[in-house]
Amino acid sequence: MEDPSFFEKVYAVVRLIPFGRVTSYGAIAGYTGSRGSARMVGWAMNASHQYREPLPAHRVVNRNGMLTGKHHFGTPGLMQQLLEQEGAIVEDDRILNFKEMFWDPSRML
């Protein structure tokens, strides 16, 4: 099998994010390995465009619940739109009910 790169781990976690839930880069980073490698998670997501299948990257936001990567979706507002479809209240590029929608990969509940 392919070597489970950091990317694969990140992608695996992102795919496991249930509908209507969001998580943070730091949470994934902490789950995959180091806590400080949150940047690697975001960078992995940047490569997600080359991934064989689309990932729910819109469910991954920063610690503040801000849609930092919305610019990478190709269409501005797409990330917010997708989140709103999942019941998220997005305003000013930030999820207001982020606290309620937050999904911890360590719990996987």
Next chain:
DNA sequence: GGTGTGACCAGCT
């Protein structure tokens, strides 16, 4: 093989 970069986070000033 070294340097730079990256959708971040936490701590310090």
Next chain:
DNA sequence: AAGCTGGCCACAC
């Protein structure tokens, strides 16, 4: 209180 700096690890040139 808010702004800035450092740190963290993996990949491309």
